[in-house]
Amino acid sequence: MYVAxxxxxxxxDEAHALLAERRRGEQSLAELTVEQxxxxxxxxxxxxxxxxxxxxxxxxxxxxxxxxxxxxxxIFLLRAYRTTLPRLATTEPIDTANMHIKRxxxxxxxxxxxxxxxxxxxxxxxxxxxxxxxxxxxxxxxKGLSAELEILNEQMDSETSExxxxxxxxxxxxxxxxxxxxxxxxxxxxxxxxxxxxxxxxRDVRLQNLARGDEGFLLALGYATQRGYGHTHPFAGExxxxxxxxxxTPPELGFSICIGEIEVTECEMVNQFxxxxxxxxxxxxxxxLTFGYSERKAMxxxxxxxxxxxxxxxxxxxxxAQDPEFVLMHSDNVEASGFVQHLKLPHYVDFQSELELIRxxxxxxxxxxxxxxx
Amino acid sequence: MIEQALLKVEDLAVHYGDYVACEQINxxxxxxxxxxxxxxxxxxxxxxxKALSTQLTxxxxxxxxxxxxxxxxxLYELPESQRRQLTRSEWGVVHQSPRDxxxxxxxxxxxxxxxxxxxxxxxxxxxxxxxxxxxxxxEIDIDRIDDMPTTFSGGMQQRLQIARNLVTxxxxxxxxxxxxxxxxxxxxxxxxxxxxxxxxxxxxxxxxTHDLAVARLLAHRLMVMQRGRVVETGLTDQVLDDPQHPYxxxxxxxxLQP
Amino acid sequence: xxxxxxxxAYLDEQTKRMIRxxxxxxxxxxxxxxxxxxxxxxxxxxxxxxGIQLTASLIGLDDTLKVIDQGSDDTTxxxxxxxxxxxxxxxxxxxxxxxxxxxxxRHRIPETPLQKGQILIYQVPIPDPLSxxxxxxxxxxxxxxxxxxGIMHTKxxxxxxxxGAILHTYDYPVMVNDRYVMRPSPIPKFDNPKMDNxxxxxxxxxxxxxxxxxxxxxTKVKSLDFEDHPFEVQRWENSCALCGADNTFLDEIxxxxxxxxxxxxxxxxxxxxxQAEQGGQR
Numbered sequence: 001m002y003v004a005x006x007x008x009x010x011x012x013d014e015a016h017a018l019l020a021e022r023r024r025g026e027q028s029l030a031e032l033t034v035e036q037x038x039x040x041x042x043x044x045x046x047x048x049x050x051x052x053x054x055x056x057x058x059x060x061x062x063x064x065x066x067x068x069x070x071x072x073x074x075i076f077l078l079r080a081y082r083t084t085l086p087r088l089a090t091t092e093p094i095d096t097a098n099m100h101i102k103r104x105x106x107x108x109x110x111x112x113x114x115x116x117x118x119x120x121x122x123x124x125x126x127x128x129x130x131x132x133x134x135x136x137x138x139x140x141x142x143k144g145l146s147a148e149l150e151i152l153n154e155q156m157d158s159e160t161s162e163x164x165x166x167x168x169x170x171x172x173x174x175x176x177x178x179x180x181x182x183x184x185x186x187x188x189x190x191x192x193x194x195x196x197x198x199x200x201x202x203r204d205v206r207l208q209n210l211a212r213g214d215e216g217f218l219l220a221l222g223y224a225t226q227r228g229y230g231h232t233h234p235f236a237g238e239x240x241x242x243x244x245x246x247x248x249t250p251p252e253l254g255f256s257i258c259i260g261e262i263e264v265t266e267c268e269m270v271n272q273f274x275x276x277x278x279x280x281x282x283x284x285x286x287x288x289l290t291f292g293y294s295e296r297k298a299m300x301x302x303x304x305x306x307x308x309x310x311x312x313x314x315x316x317x318x319x320x321a322q323d324p325e326f327v328l329m330h331s332d333n334v335e336a337s338g339f340v341q342h343l344k345l346p347h348y349v350d351f352q353s354e355l356e357l358i359r360x361x362x363x364x365x366x367x368x369x370x371x372x373x374x
Numbered sequence: 375m376i377e378q379a380l381l382k383v384e385d386l387a388v389h390y391g392d393y394v395a396c397e398q399i400n401x402x403x404x405x406x407x408x409x410x411x412x413x414x415x416x417x418x419x420x421x422x423x424k425a426l427s428t429q430l431t432x433x434x435x436x437x438x439x440x441x442x443x444x445x446x447x448x449l450y451e452l453p454e455s456q457r458r459q460l461t462r463s464e465w466g467v468v469h470q471s472p473r474d475x476x477x478x479x480x481x482x483x484x485x486x487x488x489x490x491x492x493x494x495x496x497x498x499x500x501x502x503x504x505x506x507x508x509x510x511x512x513e514i515d516i517d518r519i520d521d522m523p524t525t526f527s528g529g530m531q532q533r534l535q536i537a538r539n540l541v542t543x544x545x546x547x548x549x550x551x552x553x554x555x556x557x558x559x560x561x562x563x564x565x566x567x568x569x570x571x572x573x574x575x576x577x578x579x580x581x582x583t584h585d586l587a588v589a590r591l592l593a594h595r596l597m598v599m600q601r602g603r604v605v606e607t608g609l610t611d612q613v614l615d616d617p618q619h620p621y622x623x624x625x626x627x628x629x630l631q632p
Numbered sequence: 633x634x635x636x637x638x639x640x641a642y643l644d645e646q647t648k649r650m651i652r653x654x655x656x657x658x659x660x661x662x663x664x665x666x667x668x669x670x671x672x673x674x675x676x677x678x679x680x681x682x683g684i685q686l687t688a689s690l691i692g693l694d695d696t697l698k699v700i701d702q703g704s705d706d707t708t709x710x711x712x713x714x715x716x717x718x719x720x721x722x723x724x725x726x727x728x729x730x731x732x733x734x735x736x737x738r739h740r741i742p743e744t745p746l747q748k749g750q751i752l753i754y755q756v757p758i759p760d761p762l763s764x765x766x767x768x769x770x771x772x773x774x775x776x777x778x779x780x781x782g783i784m785h786t787k788x789x790x791x792x793x794x795x796g797a798i799l800h801t802y803d804y805p806v807m808v809n810d811r812y813v814m815r816p817s818p819i820p821k822f823d824n825p826k827m828d829n830x831x832x833x834x835x836x837x838x839x840x841x842x843x844x845x846x847x848x849x850x851t852k853v854k855s856l857d858f859e860d861h862p863f864e865v866q867r868w869e870n871s872c873a874l875c876g877a878d879n880t881f882l883d884e885i886x887x888x889x890x891x892x893x894x895x896x897x898x899x900x901x902x903x904x905x906x907q908a909e910q911g912g913q914r
Contacts, residue, residue, distance in 0.1 A: 477786070
């Protein structure tokens with residue numbers, strides 16, 4: 001006798017127990033700590049904070065631990081937590097010109113005020129597996145940093161923390177060759193985590209969406225623009241990594257106060273633009289910004305941001321990366337992952353309906369065939 | 375008796391930024407009349423057609439349309455809903471490229487039936503029957519009714535587009551280079567068909583073309599455009615055989631020279 | 633007792649108020665899709681977050697909640713959602729359609745007719761009936777605003793022309809209150825007639841697509857069709873093997889390795905209630 005799929009609740013509990021066991025892995029090995037993840041998997045932490053829209057390294061690390069290193073799942077965990085947080089204040093726009101620089105490069109000038117600062121980058125590493133890392137170093141506490149690194153760090157601190165390094169964009173702008181930044185003053189900025197996105201969307205909404213968007217999706221779209229699907233003639237005007245102050249202006253004070261520092265990666269693309277009916281030939285901009293150190297994402301974001309400005313700049317809209325509705329509606333990996341995976345849920349009522357239809361159509365077909373053969 | 379004009383255009387202008395696509399356009403169109411708008415590409419004729427057929431909002435001027443049902447209507451004073459209602463019942467638009475005027479992902483029958491369904495027809499048999507009639511009217515084999523327009527030749531696609539527009543018996547048709555991109559023999563057949571349908575259904579037509587042969591065959595009256603302005607108007611034969619304006623003279627002579 | 637770490641029904645009160653405002657608008661304009669600031673929920677998008685947010689903003693201490701998926705209270709996702717609300721609200725839950733004040737559903741309308749005062753909350757994956765016909769959202773909005781729905785019938789026409797019948801078997805589009813065409817969510821078309829003039833309020837939540845819509849009680853809901861190809865529901869030659877019902881939506885269940893089949897009511901509560909009644913009579 002058929003019994004309807006009963007005992008769902010118990011099965012779910014058991015599944016969760018199995019999951020916990022699998023997450024923990026081999027019991028004889030030490031359990032990962034959240035601090036270890038935060039310190040040693042910091043690029044994962046950066047991505048989870050960026051796409052999770054929440055700057056909190058230790059919570060991001062917790063999410064990564066809980067998700068067994070599945071970053072999209074970790075982003076989802078952080079987002080769901082973020083929903084429950086009260087909104088206490090809105091910060092002033094961060095000023096990346098006043099960044100405490102850790103890395104700063106420009107591909108458009110050989111040298112420039114402030115210099116090229118490589119900082120911690122994989123760019124020129126040879127991608128050879130480093131088998132020394134197979135064995136954890138036993139004792140790192142008293143070894144400390146190498147003498148050279150100490151000196152380098154000191155130099156960086158003294159050179160960069162005090163001096164303000166001008167942004168490349170501002171240098172170009174002195175000649176008036178690049179479009180002006182939009183003034184931030186009076187335009188109210190939408191919040192896509194509070195209001196549904198309405199199309200057509202302005203750039204504030206588009207940038208928010210891209211900042212939360214899936215790194216892989218943006219990377220593919222940005223790459224596609226380079227290969228001709230919405231070409232934007234980009235140059236990496238400037239990429240900078242460092243800490244910026246976050247300020248709020250409490251209404252009762254009337255002036256802004258610093259509430260802390262966050263690490264961000266910023267990318268400004270400069271894009272050649274031949275001009276249109278209303279605009280002279282000039283360089284245009286694409287912008288990318290992420291929490292933490294997420295250079296690939298910031299660059300891809302800047303490419304897609306610029307591609308999405310096609311309509312505004314009077315360029316033909318022909319490719320996916322230039323189509324705001326396509327990009328904005330499909331960039332979010334929490335949405336995408338949920339909907340793709342919802343196909344796992346039972347659909348047997350719909351399937352039953354389709355079964356009935358296919359049978360009916362086949363019955364009609366064979367009746368027709370009979371008629372014609374007779 | 376003074377006949378009521380179907381369409382009355384006053385001081386119409388279309389700008390793109392500082393660029394003037396067309397301006398100071400004034401004319402009237404009477405029932406059953408075919409007006410040809412000729413000129414080189416860039417003369418503003420397509421922008422004018424778009425502004426007349428509500429595909430583009432003009433920057434200045436008025437367009438009045440006299441509807442049998444609703445009386446005199448100022449097009450750009452009308453709410454958008456009524457304007458769209460008008461375009462899918464009393465008007466038709468035949469695009470240069472059938473790709474702009476057809477739904478390529480549904481069958482020929484559905485392409486013809488769509489306007490009927492938009493206007494509330496809910497009887498499948500009747501829709502089907504009218505689709506068949508109109509396939510016949512535009513000389514497409516009825517057996518092709520369930521085929522996709524993508525399997526049709528260019529000439530057939532264009533005839534299907536015409537059928538799709540005429541099925542609701544519109545009074546006014548806008549055509550933008552309807553024979554453009556077709557072979558000469560196919561063009562001739564399409565023009566014959568258009569001429570027949572225009573007289574059979576007493577259609578008023580505004581047809582934009584750079585091809586003076588097309589204009590001569592179809593249009594009763596011509597409007598010659600140069601750099602966004604109308605430089606000459608008159609009966610077709612008169613304009614083509616005895617052009618007054620230097621630009622028209624140039625246009626005519628450039629065609630007639632072997 | 634509800635979980636002290638989270639607000640009652642998980643969402644904060646401001647968010648619930650925002651959702652209720654959108655819902656009021658939806659009820660006032662039957663069938664119209666109201667955009668709302670859908671929140672990230674602790675369940676994945678596509679797994680009922682729209683319905684969950686609606687339930688969370690409607691539920692109160694004296695409510696009784698029923699959650700079904702495919703008509704059954706015991707499918708895993710229904711169990712999971714019910715557990716979520718038990719944990720975050722502590723309110724009573726039930727499997728009995730007649731005892732519930734709120735019924736959250738995926739893919740079915742209960743067989744037992746709903747009553748005045750009950751609210752049926754649908755989980756919606758894709759809210760706009762024009763989505764696959766007119767992919768531009770901006771244009772689709774205009775078509776709704778101007779009631780330009782010819783394209784919906786064009787789709788039905790194509791089905792009949794090519795296959796002799798309308799192929800929609802679920803999520804079959806309906807006209808609400810003679811004004812808006814609406815997707816009823818992927819319920820089988822068998823359930824469509826139940827929507828018409830229902831005594832209960834019907835609300836629809838699409839979390840990922842950030843839309844809410846509603847059908848107030850006693851509102852006309854008509855499935856799109858042609859005069860000469862009228863709307864029809866599915867029929868079975870079999871009756872339910874468990875309760876004998878011959879007027880319900882039946883699941884087809886493969887019972888052995890030889891492909892032997894059995895048909896039983898998809899609505900588990902309806903079926904069990906009937907079985908209990910029959911047992912009592914015997």
